[in-house]
Amino acid sequence: MLYIxxxxxxxxxxxxxxxxxxxxxxxxxxxxxxxxxxxxSEQNPEDWYAAVLSGIRELVRGLDAxxxxxxxxxxxxxxxxxxxxxGKVLRRAILWNDGRSEEQAHRLNETPGESYLVEHTxxxxxxxxxxxxxxxxxENEPDLFARIDKVLLPKDYIAYRLTGRVAxxxxxxxxxxxxxxxxRSWSQEMCELCGVRKEWLPDVLESTQASGTLCPQxxxxxxxxxxxxxxxxxxxxxxxxxxxxATADGACNISLGTSGTMLVSCKEYVRLSNxxxxxxxxxxxxxxxxxxxxxxxxADEWWIKTVLQSDFNYEENKISELGNNHTYFLPYLAGxxxxxxxxxxxxxFVGLSLSTTREDMTLAVMEGxxxxxxxxLEVLRKSGxxxxxxxxxxxxxxxxxWLKILCNVLDIPLRVSQDRSAAGYGAAQxxxxxxxxxxxxxxxxxxxYAPQPEIAERYRERYRHFSMLYGALKTTYDDSFN
Numbered sequence: 231m232l233y234i235x236x237x238x239x240x241x242x243x244x245x246x247x248x249x250x251x252x253x254x255x256x257x258x259x260x261x262x263x264x265x266x267x268x269x270x271s272e273q274n275p276e277d278w279y280a281a282v283l284s285g286i287r288e289l290v291r292g293l294d295a296x297x298x299x300x301x302x303x304x305x306x307x308x309x310x311x312x313x314x315x316x317g318k319v320l321r322r323a324i325l326w327n328d329g330r331s332e333e334q335a336h337r338l339n340e341t342p343g344e345s346y347l348v349e350h351t352x353x354x355x356x357x358x359x360x361x362x363x364x365x366x367x368x369e370n371e372p373d374l375f376a377r378i379d380k381v382l383l384p385k386d387y388i389a390y391r392l393t394g395r396v397a398x399x400x401x402x403x404x405x406x407x408x409x410x411x412x413x414r415s416w417s418q419e420m421c422e423l424c425g426v427r428k429e430w431l432p433d434v435l436e437s438t439q440a441s442g443t444l445c446p447q448x449x450x451x452x453x454x455x456x457x458x459x460x461x462x463x464x465x466x467x468x469x470x471x472x473x474x475x476a477t478a479d480g481a482c483n484i485s486l487g488t489s490g491t492m493l494v495s496c497k498e499y500v501r502l503s504n505x506x507x508x509x510x511x512x513x514x515x516x517x518x519x520x521x522x523x524x525x526x527x528x529a530d531e532w533w534i535k536t537v538l539q540s541d542f543n544y545e546e547n548k549i550s551e552l553g554n555n556h557t558y559f560l561p562y563l564a565g566x567x568x569x570x571x572x573x574x575x576x577x578x579f580v581g582l583s584l585s586t587t588r589e590d591m592t593l594a595v596m597e598g599x600x601x602x603x604x605x606x607l608e609v610l611r612k613s614g615x616x617x618x619x620x621x622x623x624x625x626x627x628x629x630x631x632w633l634k635i636l637c638n639v640l641d642i643p644l645r646v647s648q649d650r651s652a653a654g655y656g657a658a659q660x661x662x663x664x665x666x667x668x669x670x671x672x673x674x675x676x677x678x679y680a681p682q683p684e685i686a687e688r689y690r691e692r693y694r695h696f697s698m699l700y701g702a703l704k705t706t707y708d709d710s711f712n
Contacts, residue, residue, distance in 0.1 A: 235654045237469070243258070245282070250667050259281035296457075304385070304470070305383065307405045408421060489523060559578070560575075
């Protein structure tokens with residue numbers, strides 16, 4: 231039997247055809263992002279659906295339709311999709327990276343307060359989360375808010391169009407701030423606080439459960455069998471962890487993409503020492519801690535492409551010595567989420583002198599992102615979550631220099647497989663698991679990066695200095711920087 235994994239990203243949807251052992255075919259479709267105001271980010275859910283249908287047609291061309299046993303998803307998280315009573319989209323989806331609800335998130339953290347939010351959801355409020363977006367909509371688009379009949383997350387809108395059922399999974403629901411993560415159910419207290427009717431919210435499933443089977447009209451459009459199962463899937467970071475096999479207790483996966491994430495699987499529910507690190511349900515029935523830094527690979531791209539107007543390989547090949555740089559870079563180009571939760575934070579070079587070189591500054595940018603990951607590793611360890619090693623995925627993982635820096639700054643071994651789309655692989659695996667197939671990927675065959683004691687020791691001292699810089703500069707992050 232064959233399975234389709236659908237990775238619904240922000241810039242495109244990536245689809246993979248999986249036979250239970252390897253990816254046989256892939257397809258990709260792009261769609262636009264709309265920015266009607268500065269800091270706003272929206273997409274049309276109909277664009278997602280059209281792209282998914284087109285991609286599936288490409289994947290199954292020439293195949294026996296009855297060989298497709300299941301379809302599942304990895305999806306961009308937190309996005310707000312609202313439907314009216316006829317199941318029609320009320321407005322363009324408000325995405326995870328949309329900042330319009332900063333005021334609403336701040337109010338929630340002040341009243342009823344962070345302790346209340348953590349008690350009922352496991353997390354504090356962020357502008358990117360779904361509940362603050364609903365509050366913004368209630369206050370700024372009351373006519374549309376009054377017409378809401380259902381609230382969905384991005385990947386779940388596709389599942390709804392394929393099956394007719396309004397459902398989500400526990401990992402995606404965890405990022406709404408309407409979900410009781412500890413008890414894996416919607417929070418009545420948060421719904422009342424945010425003016426959300428529980429009947430608006432989707433049924434909550436575990437990630438390998440079926441939302442349903444394909445609707446007859448969808449079967450006609452795609453030429454697929456009506457018994458094809460639609461497995462609800464997971465949010466992108468949880469799906470990536472599945473894709474790289476980082477689901478056991480303590481397993482860590484780092485995504486070095488445009489933004490950066492550090493995900494650690496946790497067997498039990500944990501109260502974190504810093505709630506700017508998220509705590510969500512995992513795709514395998516357990517939990518996960520998730521730290522997010524807003525500028526990872528995009529910081530490197532900004533420096534190399536925009537400022538230097540150069541090439542990554544050219545700039546990186548000029549760097550040889552690690553751990554002795556006297557220049558620091560704070561990578562807060564778009565503010566920061568974990569662990570500072572500071573939308574006003576901004577990037578900075580510190581320690582410049584007349585002897586500072588171009589190579590020093592390039593190295594400082596890469597080190598700064600690694601130090602930001604180390605900040606979050608320290609939070610996890612203070613919460614009793616020990617990380618001994620990690621897998622790494624994302625576009626930044628193509629840089630051997632960056633991986634060497636990262637493994638020495640974190641002082642843990644890193645294993646990197648650069649030939650897999652982790653989220654899409656995870657979605658395909660969830661589809662197979664949801665159809666009853668036991669999927670056991672072989673141990674990662676990627677490159678292993680091990681810390682070098684003398685370099686790791688030098689970075690330990692340099693991180694001590696880096697960790698003091700945010701606090702020293704925080705008072706300067708006022709309106710003049712925004």
